[in-house]
Amino acid sequence: MGLNCSLNVSLDRQRKRIALCLQYDGGHFCGWQRQPGQISVQETLDGAISALDPPPSGSPLTAALPSGQIPCRSTAAGRTDAGVHAAAQVVHFDCHGPIPAERWAAALNGRLPASIRVRAGAAVRPDWHACFSAQYRRYRYTIYNGRRPNLFLAPYSWHRYQRRLQEQRMLELLQELLGHHDFAAFQRAGSKRAHSCTTVQAVELSRDGDLLNLEIQATGFLYGMVRLLVGQLVAVGEGRLEPAHFRRRWQQQLRQEVKEAAPPQGLCLLRVGYGEPAFPESTWYDCQPRYRLETSDPPPEIELDQPGDVL
CATH class of the missing domain: 3.30.70.580 (Pseudouridine synthase I, catalytic domain, N-terminal subdomain)
Known part of the structure; x- marks a missing residue:
């Protein structure tokens, strides 16, 4: 030898x-x-x-x-x-x-x-792999939907102050993404993935006063997927995009029509799941604080009977 x-x-x-x-x-x-x-x-x-x-x-x-x-x-x-x-x-x-x-x-x-x-x-184990051994990733996106800016929320949320978001409309569309689908409409240019399919396992959208928390869990995510998705859902929530147009874009993989992405600071990798966790649950499970405001100062409501502007 x-x-x-x-x-x-x-x-x-x-x-x-x-x-x-x-x-x-x-x-x-x-x-x-x-x-x-x-x-x-x-x-x-x-x-x-x-x-x-x-x-x-x-x-x-x-x-x-x-x-x-x-x-x-x-x-x-x-x-x-x-x-x-x-x-x-x-x-x-x-x-x-x-x-x-x-x-x-x-x-x-x-x-x-x-x-x-x-x-x-x-x-x-020597064959354990942080990426390939993972069964899911879960992300949270935080949106601040108050009328006035907040210095302490700015580094960790997206401030949308023009209109009060209609979270129920957003949630209904988010739930339609559950399952195995082609999400090419929500993939940024430059991806090296061989395909654009993934399995969305769980979704959640909740409001606490002027704060919205959107969570999505999947086996894997495309390049830029969550930010493009959130950008489109916010457009629906503000009445600027019709739900039917949102559905058409992702179901028909119309990437060229998806032009608005949410900014990065509101997005957080919340946790990664494994069949055999390497750490105690207190180490990795939902360790990002949920922000809470004692008062609410929402922007104006939108008129849902008016057609949205297609972005």
Whole structure:
């Protein structure tokens, strides 16, 4: 057996797979995935991991890497876009050092910026995968439907102040998305997926005064799917888009007609589900606070008997 083969066998025996549950404020990053010349959650996390657990000499992680470049260590359950938050993103990486799995959260939090917090670390099987082992992802979108701006809600919600949203109309259309469908109408350009089908498992839309929370759970999501969907539902809720036009767009995959996307700051990756959860439920289940206002100051009601403007 050659020297390189012996080294690889030795490294494999030492390797441990660690799962992390983490939160981040997406407003500080270009998204989860690395982007040249930008600050991503992935590269920031990889830097902290490599500082605590430097790749062994001869590891494939460092092969052919330019000097000073941080090796790619982590894989996430969902690749959130720029500005999108995460309440319980799940990540895995492989390590070779002596740090116990339960100590990784504290060790990483000592090196990460305050905009990323690791809630827990756990040892998992070598074949466990943060993305491919997941059974679902669930997102929440928060809409502030009050008449006046609110500084404390602005970083985590979409302010719609022109008209009071008709959430019942929105919910009826949202419920029609349940099941396995082609959602090409809600897929941004640039997607590398081989197809545009996915299974929506659960939906929810609730109002508490001037705040609306929309939740959607699916086996997987298309690139930009939730924000495009929310943008269209809000247009229906404000009376600017007829429900029939919404249905036609997604059922006939009329992507060219879907032009309005909700902004990223209202969107949060709420949780990721697995057949065998790696963490206690208190670590990952609904960890984003639900905002509540003691008073309500709604915008004007809309006239539902007037035809909507097609966007």
